[in-house]
Amino acid sequence: MTSVQMSAKDEMVEQFLDYASRGDLAKVSTMISHSSQLLNESGRQGWTALMLAARNGHFDVIKALLLNGCNKYLANKSGQTAYDIAKFWGHRHIARFLASNGDVTLPGILPSNKSTETETYFSKEYLNRMSDKRTDSEWLSAKQSSPETVFIVFHNLDPFVTTEPEERNDIQPQLKLYRFGGDSVKEVLENSDTVVVFLGVEKQEASPSSLVSNKDGLIAWFALNTKKNPTESLKVTASNSFFLTNPMPMLLMLNEDEAGIVAEARSVLAWHSRYSFCPTCGGKTKVDEGGYKRTCLTDGCRSLQGIHNTCYPRVDPVVIMLVLHPDGNRCLLGRKKSFPQGMFSCLAGFIEPGETIENAVRREVLEESGVTIGPVQYVSSQPWPMPSSLMIGCFAVALSTDIKVDKNEIEDARWFTRQEVIDALVKGNQAVFSMPPRQAIAHYLVKHWIEDSTPCVYDWVSYKRLEMLSQMNGSLYLCPLEATAAFQNVHNRSHSFVCVHASSLWQLCAELSVTQKELGTEGYDCDCGSSAFTFKWSTTMPQMASG
Ligand SMILES: NC(=O)C1=CN([C@@H]2O[C@H](COP(=O)(O)OP(=O)(O)OC[C@H]3O[C@@H](n4cnc5c(N)ncnc54)[C@H](O)[C@@H]3O)[C@@H](O)[C@H]2O)C=CC1
Ligand SMILES: [Mg+2]
Numbered sequence: 001m002t003s004v005q006m007s008a009k010d011e012m013v014e015q016f017l018d019y020a021s022r023g024d025l026a027k028v029s030t031m032i033s034h035s036s037q038l039l040n041e042s043g044r045q046g047w048t049a050l051m052l053a054a055r056n057g058h059f060d061v062i063k064a065l066l067l068n069g070c071n072k073y074l075a076n077k078s079g080q081t082a083y084d085i086a087k088f089w090g091h092r093h094i095a096r097f098l099a100s101n102g103d104v105t106l107p108g109i110l111p112s113n114k115s116t117e118t119e120t121y122f123s124k125e126y127l128n129r130m131s132d133k134r135t136d137s138e139w140l141s142a143k144q145s146s147p148e149t150v151f152i153v154f155h156n157l158d159p160f161v162t163t164e165p166e167e168r169n170d171i172q173p174q175l176k177l178y179r180f181g182g183d184s185v186k187e188v189l190e191n192s193d194t195v196v197v198f199l200g201v202e203k204q205e206a207s208p209s210s211l212v213s214n215k216d217g218l219i220a221w222f223a224l225n226t227k228k229n230p231t232e233s234l235k236v237t238a239s240n241s242f243f244l245t246n247p248m249p250m251l252l253m254l255n256e257d258e259a260g261i262v263a264e265a266r267s268v269l270a271w272h273s274r275y276s277f278c279p280t281c282g283g284k285t286k287v288d289e290g291g292y293k294r295t296c297l298t299d300g301c302r303s304l305q306g307i308h309n310t311c312y313p314r315v316d317p318v319v320i321m322l323v324l325h326p327d328g329n330r331c332l333l334g335r336k337k338s339f340p341q342g343m344f345s346c347l348a349g350f351i352e353p354g355e356t357i358e359n360a361v362r363r364e365v366l367e368e369s370g371v372t373i374g375p376v377q378y379v380s381s382q383p384w385p386m387p388s389s390l391m392i393g394c395f396a397v398a399l400s401t402d403i404k405v406d407k408n409e410i411e412d413a414r415w416f417t418r419q420e421v422i423d424a425l426v427k428g429n430q431a432v433f434s435m436p437p438r439q440a441i442a443h444y445l446v447k448h449w450i451e452d453s454t455p456c457v458y459d460w461v462s463y464k465r466l467e468m469l470s471q472m473n474g475s476l477y478l479c480p481l482e483a484t485a486a487f488q489n490v491h492n493r494s495h496s497f498v499c500v501h502a503s504s505l506w507q508l509c510a511e512l513s514v515t516q517k518e519l520g521t522e523g524y525d526c527d528c529g530s531s532a533f534t535f536k537w538s539t540t541m542p543q544m545a546s547g
């Protein structure tokens with residue numbers, strides 16, 4: 001290449017970087033369409049177009065650059081990625097966008113990452129409900145007498161469980177639903193007071209048809225509920241089995257698959273126990289459609305004409321929201337009088353008739369805390385079978401920050417900093433407040449907020465803590481998504497290594513005064529979707545200033 005060609009190219013790069021820096025989307029797009037090689041070119045101090053646009057807050061330019069395949073992991077001569085730069089200069093929506101997998105989002109709220117539709121506790125669908133079979137009474141009765149069929153038994157909505165037989169190192173024993181065969185529940189089934197609900201069939205991958213002698217190869221599950229204690233008429237072989245009283249918090253000890261089954265069974269059975277008479281005329285009803293309908297027995301009742309929702313199981317939608325401070329670094333949590341001491345949670349409230357999810361979020365937050373809400377974003381949902389709520393989890397961005405607590409509904413509401421929230425997740429009772437358990441969607445929402453917007457090791461955990469954990473000879477993933485779990489498992493691991501997100505590595509290296517090479521890092525795809533590095537931790541590492 002001649003020096004003239006070199007300088008022509010340099011000039012083009014300079015021009016491109018200048019457009020990106022000034023936020024001229026049209027010019028940037030035109031130049032990319034002529035020469036896509038420009039995307040990852042850098043100028044002074046190794047700054048790329050993406051970094052310059054991140055520095056100056058040009059969201060549109062950043063989206064265009066990424067859409068065209070620009071590499072967001074490049075670092076400048078100071079080791080900063082575009083993410084670090086956006087974060088440093090306070091362009092939070094851009095930092096979040098760069099930290100995400102590239103989905104476009106409302107500014108100020110989290111990326112609508114597909115993986116956010118993660119399963120919450122009680123949400124796992126172990127069974128295929130096969131609702132079309134509910135009206136097939138022949139099929140249902142054949143299934144009820146089939147030897148492969150599984151029955152789970154409730155007494156006053158408490159499930160019959162057994163403790164996990166396997167040897168495990170868990171601190172608490174795992175509870176399992178007791179799976180009865182038809183023979184063992186024969187007497188209970190004959191009892192007229194027993195309500196039977198068809199829950200569904202095991203999904204095919206869980207029950208390969210070759211192993212099953214049934215004609216259609218499907219293993220059906222039914223739930224039974226009785227008012228009178230049926231223990232004597234049940235045939236139980238396991239020694240340690242019982243009705244699980246005290247559903248909260250005991251139901252939270254089931255494994256995820258079974259929690260999903262209980263969510264369905266307990267909600268439908270609870271509906272039967274509360275709606276034994278016709279809500280329209282007060283008359284007697286009978287159970288139909290595999291337990292998914294109650295039909296009034298009174299001639300001429302209005303509920304028999306057309307379709308009426310009074311005949312079907314009810315679900316109460318509840319909004320539960322993590323309210324984010326306009327500065328993006330604090331969140332609003334409240335506590336009810338009934339909460340355990342020191343516990344704060346997301347605000348929540350029932351959706352009212354004629355209301356959207358978004359408006360319910362705005363109304364409940366305003367009623368309970370006096371804070372006004374702007375954008376609302378749905379995150380995830382959770383069936384909550386006590387008795388039949390559907391928790392709809394959202395993020396809500398506050399427009400005002402003054403708190404005025406409605407003492408009738410809640411006892412207290414406060415803004416908590418990111419660090420206080422992280423402490424509550426990691427340190428348990430040493431923190432300034434405690435969180436609901438991991439099975440609650442409030443916990444999930446808070447963790448999701450932390451995980452998505454805190455990919456930096458130093459926001460997370462001070463050096464002292466890092467050192468302490470590594471001395472426990474554990475494995476520490478400094479990704480917020482995994483750190484809580486890693487912290488809990490720390491005793492079980494045999495060696496220690498540290499995982500940092502790519503975007504935080506330069507900062508760690510700077511703190512340690514070592515190069516990436518000296519750390520001996522290895523690339524790693526963190527479960528949260530970010531690219532990350534691991535390196536082996538040793539206590540002979542250079543000392544960092546404690547944070
Ligand atoms: N408030 C919180 O911090 C959290 C609440 N939850 C759950 O979310 C649900 C709703 O939250 P709340 O703050 O209690 O709601 P809320 O803020 O709407 O207030 C509850 C009041 O609303 C009325 N209400 C309206 N519709 C109702 C219905 N379908 N069922 C029962 N009461 C109804 C009752 O007067 C009740 O006392 C509850 O089941 C609660 O256990 C879960 C996690 C946290
Ligand atoms: Mg409430």
Ligand SMILES: [Mg+2]
Nearest residue numbers: 349364368409
């Ligand atoms: Mg309320």
Ligand SMILES: [Mg+2]
Nearest residue numbers: 349350351364
């Ligand atoms: Mg309410």
Ligand SMILES: [Zn+2]
Nearest residue numbers: 278281296301
């Ligand atoms: Zn009726």
